[in-house]
Amino acid sequence: MNEPLPSDILLEVRDVSHTFQHRGVRRPALKNVSFDLPAKRTLAIVGESGAGKTTLARIVAGLEQPTNGSVSIEGERPRLTAGRPSPAQMVFQDPGDALNSFLPVGRSVAAPLRQLNRSRRRERTSELLRSVGLDPTRANERPGSFSGGQQQRIVVARALAASPKLLVCDEPTSALDVSVQGQVLNLLLELQDSLGFSVLLVTHDLAVVRVLADEVIVLRHGVVLEHATADDFFANPTHPYSRTLVKEADHTGHHRI
């Protein structure tokens, strides 16, 4: 694999540390995490829960500011700006939580499209729903009338509405039935191919990593233990912790951490 050119780098994470502070109690979550993510590539962050993966995902997306270090997407710090969708969008673990149960799904999907006029917004919403394999005429229905897998696809559609450069996926398939996970994974593969966004995938599920990732970072207690290409990681993990992870996943013939 060739080293990506500097101009290809979409996401730069430099020395990011984050400590949670609550009523005098400090809990370090991340310690000096650094990595680059080139355009159109998928990087998976793997680790047990408590490793800091979700915190890292939220920081990269701009939902939280790190106590130390910097993050930049195409040279800019990710920041939530009212009136403009962020260049980083998220796909969340629980689709039921990620959609406002009171609003019709069309409205949720159209949320990043406020700068368009009404008819153009409606068109685009239909396009987006179709691109995730859903019937656009169902845009007026509430999330409750969709299955978990369909809800997750709506979440993806909403993320795409913002034409993101980076898609941060936090356990995108963990809450779904195994038989439905494939639909979402295939969708992500297909859309990334056609639209060219980068993906930061946070997960404990190594089989999902195998399907989606180009590169893998192993995170434990907030520290990066290993950063390798996916092929290298699965074929020959260097860090002992990584070796355990892969071996256990392999031994059971089933993904696990």
Place this chain on the structure above:
Amino acid sequence: MTESPVLRVHRLNVTAQRPSGSIKVVEDVDLVLGQTEVMGLVGETGAGKTLTIRAFLQLLPPGLQVSGRLDIGDKTIDLGQPGAAGHIRGRDIGLILQDPVGMFDPLIRVGPQLFEGVLRHDLLNNEEARRRAIDLLTSMGFTDPEAVLHLYPHQLSGGMSQRIGIAMALMPNPLVLVADEPTSALDAHLRLEVLELFKQIAREQGLAVVLVSHDLGLVGRFCDSITVIYAGRVVEQGHTGRLRSHPEHPYTTALLACSPTLDTPPRAPVAVIPGTPPTPGAWPPACVFEPRCPLAFDRCRVERPALRADGGHAAACHLAFDERL
């Protein structure tokens, strides 16, 4: 199986009452469980597997009617009679729910909650209950069971809660343990540990286990037999080995193909079952899997396949057990 089964569910049917009429949500489910058998009850969300176990334990929410018979040990229960299962629940059959945290009263320490069931039913006295609790906690892997008894539920991690929940279900020395998605709420690294534990318990304590899950791949590694539920009915049933190597129902084949492994080719589409499972009230009239089945032919649209058996293995498919295939 030469010994007689410890649990038998006979023609279980669950009907929901809606303003528009009554809808079948579980249809004609039969289950047979041997004395130390670990059975996996597998199906997608909404297929009816949770309803099935709640039905034979008579734990259904109001508005649902059950009919059928349950044989456990030497007792027989008519499931159509409300309250009939009361005396076997928590005694002959132990139940472990999906959410380990929800099983505990947050205001009471772990110890008293463990003792409560057996003391109330007069199965053991205080001293015996305490000893049994400590024994069980030790076999669950706790190194200091005495200390655990004094903890409050909020001090427990997810894995600890689940293991204590299992201990709680085992206190009355049941014949059968039913676990409803016992690992879904857990971090993945605990899942295998907990499932190993179930298998170990079955061996050591000599009881049978029913494991309900949507994950055929995961559960298939720990179960002696598997029952596959789709649209409220059994579509395949049999020993794990045979079911995994020679599934007779196309749904089972598809489910097996869906379970991702590390051998899945990278950056390539994974296997899926196209479409979505039918909702109760909208089940296809003939074969329920037909709309999504790659092998469907004319007869499947007209005639509902019955559950046919061939030497301990059963499948509800017109193409099952066909040597030509």
Place this chain on the structure above:
Amino acid sequence: MSKLRDQTSISVRSNPSLRFGLSLLVSLVIFSILAWLFLEDPNRQNLENAYAPPGSLPHLFGTDALGRDVLAWSAAGIRSALTVSVSVAILSALIGLLVGLVAGYFGGTTDAVLMRLVDLELAIPPLLLFIAASVAFGGGMINLILLLSVVSWVTYARVVRTRILVERERSYVAAARLAGARIPHLLFVQLLPSAATLVFVLISLQAGLVLLWESGLSFLGLGLQPPTISLGFIVAAGRSDLVEAWWIVTFPGLVIVALVLAFNLIGDGLRDAFNLDVTLLDR
């Protein structure tokens, strides 16, 4: 809010509280309308016919010391009672909803300041406030409505704030922020619906309380006064004749009871239908 009705599809048929409450309220309203159409002005005095006992037609409920028809008064009193309680409920709900949304979403200093405002309001004994305000601003329906609203909004604010504190952590809110949502959108489109059912339940429960306040104040002479009809007023007027002319106090009193009961039943019914755990502050 048709969206809410779809979402929860309240079944009136299987909800006895709601059914009885609504029936009772509707009956009282119809009673009031019919009386307004067919009976004479409640304020009309007829000294010759004072203290007529109930049953002496056409005064089914009898007359009071000044010959006023108790039936007409009771029915008319329903109108003012409902006007005041519904207006106060809606006004205080709007204020409380706004405060709760802002405090809950922004947290931090904003929340602290607003909650101190709530504490301040709770610290003032309402009766004192009413007396002072009555003296300062006079009586009348508008003043009464405003006053009662000032006292009532806190309940809504606290309940809504608690709900929003939880709701703002949900990932759909994060998604909305990532999509570039502005504050008004977040508060009124995304978060408000989750608090709406709570507010509806509170409104119906509060309405009964407000009605009692109105009756009580009118009873004390601080609330509505003639020519405005108030149930509390005639109860006060009939107080001295409680033993001999029991009907003057009793019938209007029963109407008050019926109205409050109706509101409480509706509130309970809604609370059950929406499966909420809502309790009023003890005022």
